[in-house]
Structure formats: structure tokens, C-alpha cells
Amino acid sequence: MSSNSTADNLCAPGDTICVIRVYEQEVIIVPTLLLLFFLGTLLAVCLLRYCPERRRARSTAPQPSQNQHPYQRSSHRHTQRNSRRQDLQGIDAPPGLNALEHEELPMTVQPIQQNVRPTLAAVPQTATARQHAAFNQVTALPLSFCAKTDNSVHLYRARMDSRDVVLRVLKETADSSEKQHFLGFASFLSGLGPHPFLPALVGVVSAQSPLVMAVEELQHRDLLGFLWRCRQDNSGGESPCDLTEKRIFTMAGQVASALDYLHTQRCTHGNVAACSILVGGDLTAKLWGLGPAYRRRTQAGSPGELEDMELRKWQAPEVLARRAVTQSSDVWSFGILLFEMVTLGDPPFAQLMASELLQYLQRGKTLKRPATCSNSLFAIIRSCCQWSPQQRLSMSELIRKLHAGEKSANGRTVIRVPEPLDMEKYLREAGYGEAYNYAVL
Known part of the structure; x- marks a missing residue:
């Protein structure tokens, strides 16, 4: 009532412009300020949400230095090169293209404690290299009566350090439980230890995809x-x-x-x-x-x-x-x-x-x-x-x-x-x- 009486007192009947001026603060200025405040708050939330993670990723990324061992610098370049090669999926590369011909993969056999149920942690994700070698002559392992197909694993034969090996390669589509089983089985085999009449577990690639288990191949x-x-x-x-x-x-x-x-x-x-x-x-x-x-x-x-x-x-x-x-x-x-x-x-x-x-x-x-x-x-x-x-x-x-x-x-x-x-x-x-x-x- 007071607002209406104020407008009636100040403005002549029918003077629309006068009425707008009387209500300018309530109708235009306050809503505009509220809108600007909302947009500023939204921008601040976005900056807090995304920018720190990017800075943290840049700050924690390993940078090669002049004091590093030559192999460490080459490993860094190898990691950067792999990140750019989205078209190749390791051993699952297109037929005729051997994606592992000239790539070094960290090979390690990880021990486990006896009587402990193997878990994903039993094969650490940061593998320490037992030996470094290139898989070459990678070909699909022909199936036989006793070599059954596995929905989560590809079988390949390859050469590594001048010896024949069979590669059990976890498919890229494997879920977390299949990865757990794959690494757990590798840990289980490693924990059994060497024996002259058990096929040797040559190594396990657990630090990068695809996960690979390399076992010695026997000729017959x-x-x-x-x-x-x-x-x-x-x-x-x-x-x-x-x-x-x-x-x-x-x-x-x-x-x-x-x-x-x-x-x-x-x-x-x-x-x-x-x-x-x-x-x-x-x-x-x-x-x-x-x-x-x-x-x-x-x-x-x-x-x-x-x-x-x-x-x-x-x-x-x-x-x-x-x-x-x-x-x-x-x-x-x-x-x-x-x-x-x-x-x-x-x-x-x-x-x-x-x-x-x-x-x-x-x-x-x-x-x-x-x-x-x-x-x-x-x-x-x-x-x-x-x-x-x-x-x-x-x-x-x-x-x-x-x-x-x-x-x-x-x-x-x-x-x-x-x-x-x-x-x-x-x-x-x-x-x-x-x-x-x-x-x-």
C-alpha cells in the first residue's frame, strides 16, 4: 500500500516512465546484482574444482633430469611415447603389425607370502625390473585340444632373451575381478618358486596395460x-x-x-x-x-x-x-x-x-x-x-x-x-x- 501511494503521490496519472523510475531499484538493480553474484560464485566453484588438479598433475609428473641414469630418461620418453599411441593396443595391435617389436616392457617376478590369499596388491603396480627385454616374433598361439580358449585371456608365443615363451595377455576389456584373478594367479605361480619340472614363470608385466604373464614354452x-x-x-x-x-x-x-x-x-x-x-x-x-x-x-x-x-x-x-x-x-x-x-x-x-x-x-x-x-x-x-x-x-x-x-x-x-x-x-x-x-x- 505504501509503495502504491508513493507512486501516486509522485507521478501524474498515466506517467509510466515516472512509475518505472520509482521502482527502478526493486525491479532492475537488485535482480541484476543477484544474477552477477550467482555467476561469480559458479565461476569460483569451477576454478576450485578443476584448476588445482591440473596443477597437481603437472607438479607430480616425473621430469627427466640430467642427473638421471640414461635408462631412466629413456623410460620417461618411452612412457610419453606410449601415451600418444592410442591407436595401438600392445599385443592386440592390428594383424601384421607387431606393436611390441621394439618396445621394452618391465619384466618382474613378484614373490608372495605363503598361506596368504593372493590379492591385487600381491603383484605391486609399480613393477621393479628383473630384466628388460623386447618381445619379438609375437604370433598367436595355435589352439590345440588341451589349449582351451579363455574369455579374458589371449595366448601368444614370442621370443624373449633368445628363448621361446608363451604370453598370457589379459584382454583390454577385462573388468576389475578378471584383473584381480590374473594378477593373483601370477602371484600364486611366483610363490610356488622354481622347480626343474615345473614350467618357469619368466616374468609378469603388471605396471602397464596390457597385463602379461610370460611362461617358458616347451617345444612339444x-x-x-x-x-x-x-x-x-x-x-x-x-x-x-x-x-x-x-x-x-x-x-x-x-x-x-x-x-x-x-x-x-x-x-x-x-x-x-x-x-x-x-x-x-x-x-x-x-x-x-x-x-x-x-x-x-x-x-x-x-x-x-x-x-x-x-x-x-x-x-x-x-x-x-x-x-x-x-x-x-x-x-x-x-x-x-x-x-x-x-x-x-x-x-x-x-x-x-x-x-x-x-x-x-x-x-x-x-x-x-x-x-x-x-x-x-x-x-x-x-x-x-x-x-x-x-x-x-x-x-x-x-x-x-x-x-x-x-x-x-x-x-x-x-x-x-x-x-x-x-x-x-x-x-x-x-x-x-x-x-x-x-x-x-
Whole structure:
């Protein structure tokens, strides 16, 4: 009311300009000041939010100095060069372009504490270089029956420091849990330590993407494929595929030595089979296939995980009955491995379905002696594959028997199996699923 009366007193009726002047402060000046204050506040918030982080990033970025070692300065330039190469994704570069041909990657094997669940921190993100070398001749590793595809990992073969290696490369699309698993598995392998009959973990690239695990490559790859090639080799001359019973005792003794070492590290393998053995150019056998052992250690897997296992015919009766995998069940599987070796890759219990095996064993039946197997070797197989875990050979007894058998075994007669490999028949008799993807190489 007072405002209206003021305007009526000061302004003549109908004088609009006069009325605007009376209300100028309330209608124009105050809203304008409020708008300017709002814009100033918004600008200050933006400056506080973004500018300090940019300054901090510039201040913490490592700058090369004249006092640095030449390698440190080259590493700095290498990092800057990588930041500009967004078009290349390391080993996943376009076909025909070897992105790692001239790049140095920090390689390190990180130790872990025993009996500690591996975590992402177990392989530090700031890797210290154990050795620096360039991957070259990087090519995709051909898949075989035993080299299964993994949704999160690429497999490559390469040369590093004049030696052949297999690269397990985590895909760029991997999520945090897959990265955790990848680095945890690398840490687990590193923690097992070196052994002459375990493939050497050459190094782990953990400080930059892509994450890479480098493991020594063995010339003949998996033992099962090697046995199948021996079966198909009918040349009659000296050949790396010529297996004698003496050689089987030697290779089996090497695998048993590695298995015994794992047991001393409180690691149960649980996956002993020809697919889990790698063979070198000099026919040295090395035990691999440690993925299930790592999963059991980190995830406390229950015996119910047998539902997802394809190697049921290699498992001990107690494992088929959904009890835990033990060192004694590894001994049972080792007996099945000996059967595979002496038959040049035949599946065990071929006449049975995997679902019938436990009932078959409950009736006191076991493997039949192959025609190519001597009595002394078959006696060891039977001692490994006893129904009661307490009646099976201990690892020390097994190694002693293998060494004794090696001394007296036939080293001249080459084992031959006349029947050619029928893959469809093998898949059916070994108990694999029909959709298994394979290629014999």
C-alpha cells in the first residue's frame, strides 16, 4: 500500500516512465546484482574444482633430469611415447603389425607370502625390473585340444632373451575381478618358486596395460597331443616321438617329482592328466595345469564344483563322491596318467560313461592292463588306483618305484598303437561334452 501511494503521490496519472523510475531499484538493480553474484560464485566453484588438479598433475609428473641414469630418461620418453599411441593396443595391435617389436616392457617376478590369499596388491603396480627385454616374433598361439580358449585371456608365443615363451595377455576389456584373478594367479605361480619340472614363470608385466604373464614354452607342448603324434608316426626311423617304456618311466618320474614338490608347498594339483603335462624338445616332462589348484586356494571351492569338470574319468572315487581333492587323489590321477602314456593317449575306462564310473569302482573293478604295458608298470598303476586312499602309494614310494622301474625297463622297443586316432570316439569315451572345440596340432 505504501509503495502504491508513493507512486501516486509522485507521478501524474498515466506517467509510466515516472512509475518505472520509482521502482527502478526493486525491479532492475537488485535482480541484476543477484544474477552477477550467482555467476561469480559458479565461476569460483569451477576454478576450485578443476584448476588445482591440473596443477597437481603437472607438479607430480616425473621430469627427466640430467642427473638421471640414461635408462631412466629413456623410460620417461618411452612412457610419453606410449601415451600418444592410442591407436595401438600392445599385443592386440592390428594383424601384421607387431606393436611390441621394439618396445621394452618391465619384466618382474613378484614373490608372495605363503598361506596368504593372493590379492591385487600381491603383484605391486609399480613393477621393479628383473630384466628388460623386447618381445619379438609375437604370433598367436595355435589352439590345440588341451589349449582351451579363455574369455579374458589371449595366448601368444614370442621370443624373449633368445628363448621361446608363451604370453598370457589379459584382454583390454577385462573388468576389475578378471584383473584381480590374473594378477593373483601370477602371484600364486611366483610363490610356488622354481622347480626343474615345473614350467618357469619368466616374468609378469603388471605396471602397464596390457597385463602379461610370460611362461617358458616347451617345444612339444602338451603331452596328450605329443602321444597322439607318436601314435600316428609310422616312419620307422629315429624320431622324437619314439616312446619306449624306459622313457615313460623317466618322464613319469619327472612329473612325480614336480607333484611331490607341490605337495610340500601344501598345494594339491587336482588336475593331473596328459593334458596338464608339457613336453620339451629333449622329452623332459613338466607339470602344468595349475588353474584349478589356484581356484581352490583362493575361492575355497567345495567338492560340488565337480559338476563343471570335464576330466571326471581321471578323478579318484572320493572326488567323484563329492569329497575334497587331496594329495592321495592326485596319486590316483597319476596312475591314470601312466595309463595314458603307455597307450599313447587312450582315454581311461573307455567302455563306461562318466556317470557310471563310481558305481563301477565300488564293485571293486579297476583299469584293465593294456597290451602295450608291462607287468611292472601296470603294478604301479594298480598301486596308485586303489579304492582306499590309505592303500595307495605315497609320493615317496611312487618316486622310488618309478626310479627302480626306469633302471630295469626296456629302452629299445618302441611302443606302437596300430589304431589311428578317432577324435569323435575319443571325446565320447573320455566323457567330454559334444560341443568341445578342438584342433589337433
